[in-house]
Amino acid sequence: xxxxxxxRALAPENDPLRxxxxxxxxxxxxxxxxxxxxxxDSHPGSAHLDVLMQEALRGxxxxxxxxxxxxxxDICDGLAQGHDGINVSLAQRDMIANxxxxxxxxxxxxxxxxxxxxxxxxxxxxMALGRLNLPAxxxxxxxxxxxxxxxxxxxxxxxxxxxxxxxxxxxEFEQYKLSACPSCGACSFMGTASTxxxxxxxxGLMLPGTALMRAxxxxxxxxxxxxxxxxxxxxxxxCCPRDFVTMDSFENAIMVHAAISGSTNSLLHIPAIxxxxxxxxxxxxxxxxxxxxxxxxxxxxxxRWPASFFHDAGGVPAIMEEIKSLLHLDAMTVTxxxxxxNLEVLRETDFYEKGEQRLRAQGxxxxxxxxxxxxxxxxxxxIAVLYGNLAPEGAVxxxxxxxxxxxxxxxxxxxxxxxxxxxxxxxxxxxxxGDAVIIRYEGPKGSGMPEMFYTTEAISSDxxxxxxxxxxxxxxxxxxxxxxxxxxxxxxxxSGGPIALLEEDDLIELDISNRTLQIVxxxxxxxxxxxxxxxxxxxxxxxxxxxxxxxxxxxxxxxEHAVSPMKGGYMx
Numbered sequence: 001x002x003x004x005x006x007x008r009a010l011a012p013e014n015d016p017l018r019x020x021x022x023x024x025x026x027x028x029x030x031x032x033x034x035x036x037x038x039x040x041d042s043h044p045g046s047a048h049l050d051v052l053m054q055e056a057l058r059g060x061x062x063x064x065x066x067x068x069x070x071x072x073x074d075i076c077d078g079l080a081q082g083h084d085g086i087n088v089s090l091a092q093r094d095m096i097a098n099x100x101x102x103x104x105x106x107x108x109x110x111x112x113x114x115x116x117x118x119x120x121x122x123x124x125x126x127m128a129l130g131r132l133n134l135p136a137x138x139x140x141x142x143x144x145x146x147x148x149x150x151x152x153x154x155x156x157x158x159x160x161x162x163x164x165x166x167x168x169x170x171x172e173f174e175q176y177k178l179s180a181c182p183s184c185g186a187c188s189f190m191g192t193a194s195t196x197x198x199x200x201x202x203x204g205l206m207l208p209g210t211a212l213m214r215a216x217x218x219x220x221x222x223x224x225x226x227x228x229x230x231x232x233x234x235x236x237x238x239c240c241p242r243d244f245v246t247m248d249s250f251e252n253a254i255m256v257h258a259a260i261s262g263s264t265n266s267l268l269h270i271p272a273i274x275x276x277x278x279x280x281x282x283x284x285x286x287x288x289x290x291x292x293x294x295x296x297x298x299x300x301x302x303x304r305w306p307a308s309f310f311h312d313a314g315g316v317p318a319i320m321e322e323i324k325s326l327l328h329l330d331a332m333t334v335t336x337x338x339x340x341x342n343l344e345v346l347r348e349t350d351f352y353e354k355g356e357q358r359l360r361a362q363g364x365x366x367x368x369x370x371x372x373x374x375x376x377x378x379x380x381x382x383i384a385v386l387y388g389n390l391a392p393e394g395a396v397x398x399x400x401x402x403x404x405x406x407x408x409x410x411x412x413x414x415x416x417x418x419x420x421x422x423x424x425x426x427x428x429x430x431x432x433x434g435d436a437v438i439i440r441y442e443g444p445k446g447s448g449m450p451e452m453f454y455t456t457e458a459i460s461s462d463x464x465x466x467x468x469x470x471x472x473x474x475x476x477x478x479x480x481x482x483x484x485x486x487x488x489x490x491x492x493x494x495s496g497g498p499i500a501l502l503e504e505d506d507l508i509e510l511d512i513s514n515r516t517l518q519i520v521x522x523x524x525x526x527x528x529x530x531x532x533x534x535x536x537x538x539x540x541x542x543x544x545x546x547x548x549x550x551x552x553x554x555x556x557x558x559x560e561h562a563v564s565p566m567k568g569g570y571m572x
Contacts, residue, residue, distance in 0.1 A: 002235070004032040007108025014108070023066065031065040031235040032108065033228075034134070036100050036125065037115040040073030045117035045193060048184035048215060049141050052224040056113045056139060059228025065235065067113070067228065072099045074121040077451065077478065078153065078187070087448040090268070090476070091558035093120040093127070094571045097276075100128035109134060111235030113228060117141030117185065117215075119192030122200055123269035127570075129205065130276030133242050135234035137227045137334050138205045140197040142215035144185035146306035153180045154189045154301045154478075157457030164427055164458075185215025188307045189300040191478065195262035196269060201316045202253040203245060203273075204333030208342040209351055213311050219354075230334070244332035245277050252320075252327050252339060254286055258293030258381025259319050260310075261302050261400045264477055264487060265451075267383065272568035283385040283394040283566050287515065290381030295400055296322055296371040302382070302401045305369055309362075312355035313369035317346050322373045385566075386486065388518035389529075389536065390498050390508060393490035394566040395472070399512050403467045406484045407513060411436035411470055412524065413506040417493075418442070419475070423455045426465070433468035436508045440499045441546060442475030443492025444562035444569045448555050453478040456485045470510055472517070474499055476565070486510070486517065488565035494546060501539040 008014045008028065015028055035056055039049035053069060060067040074096060080086040104112060112134045114125035122140060129136045146152050156176060163173040186193035194212055201211035207230065210223040250270065257266055271281040296319065298304050320327060320343060329340030337345070346352075352366075359365055371377055382400035387393075399407070414431060415438040416422040422439045425431050437459070443449050452475050460466045470484040474492035477485050491497030498519065502508075507521030521527045522535055550556045561571040 002031055002110045004108040004110050027066045031110045031232050033060050033065050033067045033231050033235060034070060034104055034107070034109040034112040035060070035067045035115070036070045036072070036103060036112060036128070038074040038096065038117070038121040039071055039115070042073050043076030043079060043118070044144055044181055044184045045076065045141060045186045046074060046121070049115050049117065051221060052115050052139055052141060055221045055224035056115065056228035059225040060113070060232055063229040063232035065232035068109070070103045072096050074116070074118060074124070077119060081453060086450040087555060089120060089451070090444065090449045090569060091554055093124045093269070093272075094558065095554060096121060096124035097127040097131065100125065101131050104128065104132040104134060111135040111231045113137055113139060113231045115139045115141065115224070117193060117197065119196060119263070119265060122193070122196040123273055126200060126203070126205065126273045127276045129241055130273060133240045135231065135237070135239050136205075136241060137207070137231050137234065138200045139224050139227045140200055140206065140211055142185045142213040142217065142220050143194060143307045143310070144181060144183045144188050144215055145308055146188045147179040147182050150306050151176065151180050152189050152300055152306050153187045154191065156180055157453060158461040160454075161427070161458045161461040183216055186212075186307075190260060190262065190297065190303070190307055191301070192263040192265040194307045194310070195257065195260065195266050198256060198260060198262070198316055199253050199266060199270060202256040203249050204331060204339065205241065205245070206334065208333070208335065209315055209317050209346055211311075211316050212307060214308055234334070239336070242277055244334070246331065247279055248328035248331040250274055250279060250281060251289060252331055254289045255293055255323055255326050256316065256319055258290045258383065259295060259323050260297040260299070261295055261382035261398065264383065264396045264398050267396050267488065268476065268565060268569045272570040275568055275570060283396070286383055287385040290383045293326065293381035294323060294373055294376040295378040295380065295382050296373070296376050298369055298371065298377060302398070303377070309359065309369050312358045313366045314352050314355060317343055317351070318366065318370050322370065325373075384512055384515055386515050386517040388516045389533065390472075390517045390519050391489045392498065393564055394488070395486050395490065395517050396488040397486045397512065402484055402512065405467045406470060406510070409470065409510045410520065410526070411508050411510065413438050413502045413504065413508055415440065415502045415504065419450070419452050419455055423458055426455060426458045431465065431469060433464060435469045437469060437471045438499065438502055439471065439473040439475060440493035440502075442473055443494055443565060445559045446474065446492055446494035446546070447549050448558055449476050449565065449569060451476050451478045452485070452487070459484070472499070472508070474565070490564045490566045492565070496540065496543060496545065498536060500543060501536055503539075
């Protein structure tokens, strides 16, 4: 018996309450599907999701089910930038997941459809999907078109820094701002939103070939309709995510993440999703898989093209075709078929043709966007996880975005206890080549783990600093970040991690090849490891914890319950 029918038998109020909002007697007997969306007038990634919701509902109806709409609107990191609004950004992921869990638990649903586009809302949906373990399918809201001359939003931070330094006029800067987001959809670069849409498909929780479609493409609406139909089939079969999402699924997703040079924020989100599905992932897993991967995708911010070209080039299936020797092709997916079987089905259709036509109109071909396996951009993935006495539990760097000069450096520590002080120092030339900008007390427990977007843009847009300094933080970065940025340093400063003990002109050794991040000296003098350790122990003995930044509200809850960034920053 369907769960909804069991609940109807237990709760006599169920039927009249459904009738009261317009359901028919026949509707009460149908499979009942929760349709959960982050729709709202909050940002372009969510403003159009009501259209996809209606298509999913139509598909549910045509398949003999009854859908019920629920909403948990998300916020936008871009609109939260420049003020303390960015501090609630990561916390919202867990709060959205919490609310979706409440919606799914309080009513007797038989299945679910989740609809979202962006960097916290997609992982939140996947976390809720794992917690509830209802038969479910994910729909993502696609990507916006680029602006004039392929302008995309991640370039605005660079132009802002250029304007602050007097390198472009106010009029030029204003024109860039007005042209960067011409449509709905996720931002058109391989930031966290685009990355997480791709991860949802790579995990096998979406219809094949539907991640990161153009938001205004009629094919996206059709895919939402088909996903709605599929949700009813899954509900009748009782096929739940934990039945088929395994460690092999996550290894496939990480291999795809490596191939696309995905956002570093994925190392927060993928472990958190895995945790909700009963699977534990470590930083070592990411690093090991990225070492044997291939980096293939030439999409911004590290590549040439806007993210709208990704689906045109064949999307996730095209990536998987290139790296299939590295994948678990027998991993099951939400379609009831394996990864390999899904790829075979698409090869037998016209799936790739429309996108190739669009690319030809731009004067490029699929291989310009997704490189062949034997001609990669780099012969390993984009992410490295670093360890050492500065990051005993790990730190994350996108080495694909690093200039070669920064693969090995010994740098002078310039510590700041908040980002505002750090960016002021960068913009006003108090940071010099050979410095390491340290931004601390910005981890989950310190301030909610905001992204250090403006500081990274100020550094990466400076030709001299981008090749000669590093930013090291227990905070995180925007998926749009470029350049020498090392984040997620764990343990964080608020918990007394070594990053809290750094002093002016301590020497920090960055060694990407050997995956180390070490304090190797003090006061500009290199020292033996034992001597450094003795100094750190002495500093730790006199270190005093900071008072909690938040004493009420959602950030108090989040900061008190968040685990380490290297575990996923989720609340426990």
